[in-house]
Amino acid sequence: MTREFLRNRGLSIFPEAGRAYHIRTFEVDRELIEADVYFGETALINARSSFAFDDARLAEELEKLNVPLEHLELPYKSNYPF
Numbered sequence: 547m548t549r550e551f552l553r554n555r556g557l558s559i560f561p562e563a564g565r566a567y568h569i570r571t572f573e574v575d576r577e578l579i580e581a582d583v584y585f586g587e588t589a590l591i592n593a594r595s596s597f598a599f600d601d602a603r604l605a606e607e608l609e610k611l612n613v614p615l616e617h618l619e620l621p622y623k624s625n626y627p628f
Contacts, residue, residue: 548566571594
C-alpha cells in the first residue's frame with residue numbers, strides 16, 4: 547500500500563530499508579476545532595506534503611518547519627479531538 551501511495555504522488559523510488567515518512571502540514575477552519583468534530587481531507591486548507599526516506603532527511607524536513615524531532619509524539623498519544 548505504501549508503494550502505491552508513493553507512486554500515486556509521482557515517487558517511484560522506495561529504499562530497500564522500507565522506511566518512508568510522509569510529512570504533512572495543513573490548516574483547518576477554527577470552527578471545526580472549536581466544535582471538536584471529525585474532519586476529512588476536504589476540510590484541509592493549505593495542505594502540503596513532503597517525503598523523507600531516511601532519518602536524516604526527516605530531520606531536515608522538520609527543521610524547515612521549525613519542529614524539533616524530539617517534539618514528535620506517536621499518533622496514539624495524541625489527544626485530538628480533545
